[in-house]
Amino acid sequence: MQFSIFGRRWLALLAALPLLLSACSPQQTLQGLFQKDTPHAAYARSLRRAGLDRSALGQSWLAAADRALRDSLVVSLPFTETGYFRPEQPTAAGYRFSARAGELVHVELTLAPGAPARVFVDAFEVGPGRAGAPTPLASADTLRVDFRYRAEHTDRQHLLRVQPELLAAGRYTLRLSREPSLSAFPVRGRTxxxxxxxxxxxxxxxxxxxxxxxxxxxxxxxxxxxxxxxxxxxxxxxxxxxxxxxxxxxxxxxxxxxxxxxxxxxxxxxxxxxxxxxxxxxxxxxxxxxxxxxxxxxxxxxxxxxxxxxARTEPALPLPAGPDRRAEWVRLRRAAPLQALATALPPPPGRSVNTRGARSQVALRTSLAKSAAAALLPPRTPLLVLGRNGAFLRVENPSGQRGYVALAAVEPAAALRRLALPAATELLARPGAASTATAALPARTAVAVLGESQGFALLRGPDGEIGWARI
CATH class of the missing domain: 2.70.70.10 (Glucose Permease (Domain IIA))
Known part of the structure; x- marks a missing residue:
């Protein structure tokens, strides 16, 4: 019988989670609405009180929260993306976009059925050329997030961070759209x-x-x-x-x-x-x-x-058609770049470009696209699908870098070949001898090779275990 190393960590953390649950009860969450702390900050504090900030997973969760504010993906509104939370690797998604003074930003996040995770959604504003931390604007933490906030300044960037609680797993859908602050057009019958x-x-x-x-x-x-x-x-x-x-x-x-x-x-x-x-x-x-x-x-x-x-309300884009590949491994059909943003996506329909905010968004996307020119990933590189935005998949490559690849450039990671392990083998989270082991398979276990990178093979075991090993 194979036992996941991550499973042991999970059980150890579950033993400590009652401390978190008592610190984040529904009553306290309601009280948090009248306190200065955001739900995310209160949860981080509860991790520290429980001593989980000294664990590897706790540290990874706190680091992911900070990284999402520094390494956010650039998007244009309206925006719709499907995403996936990985329980064994705490993560947070960051999205950067433009908003003009007077616009309402509508944020809606829904979890797939069977994923009752607590998710923290935080909106921030970043002023032009201003040093220091982003300024918090709005926060939420429910199983279904749906809120609006008003942009107060033009030509400032906004950041949205989405992060689940520790050990959460599941799929989500994020929708971002614009709405006008004024409820009626000032001349009757006109638009x-x-x-x-x-x-x-x-x-x-x-x-x-x-x-x-x-x-x-x-x-x-x-x-x-x-x-x-x-x-x-x-x-x-x-x-x-x-x-x-x-x-x-x-x-x-x-x-x-x-x-x-x-x-x-x-x-x-x-x-x-x-x-x-x-x-x-x-x-x-x-x-x-x-x-x-x-x-x-x-x-x-x-x-x-x-x-x-x-300006009229811009409804969020519809969900992308086709199979849902979130949490699946895919493989590149051909060499392709890992893009910092989905630069080939068409501009949102119906937006006037005769505005400073629109010009700012175009300039931002162009600047980031130039500064984040990505090297080509070689054919057969395995990629973990984290989400989808239109004709692009948001993926993680074997080194842990995240970005977009064209949907047309990948194929399902079916077995390239099959073999029996010559010796007991640990499956690693990433290709590299210093990487964390996630499972151990005994000698002669039948495995499928899904892809290769950096001298390591991505293996799938008989019970669905997936990890990297040198064979």
Missing amino acids: EAAIGSFWGAERDQGARRHEGVDIFAPRGTPVIAATAGTITRVAETSIGGRVVWLSAADLPHHLYYAHLDRQLVQAGQQVRLGDTLGLVGNTGNARTTTPHLHFGVYGRGGAQDPLPFL
């Missing part, structure tokens, strides 16, 4: 297609820039409250004509409606989402133009681009 002049357009022969968007509609079209709030000012000015200012109830912003033909509210009035504030016109310095609404958003730092507050 983004009615915007005829965007943020930053030249005004007065370049003397100033447009601090808003112009939404064109027939004179008299209702202008509505894009969110609930309080009317703070109703006035008439030489530039804006008849204007209305609305202080949003659920955002730290003021909304500015200008060039109105009529104003239908008063200062101090409470309005609900969708209430009519006035009618589209061309008063003020717009008297020689086609009727339209000038719509502006003002925060603590002044005017902001309104488009991210208004």
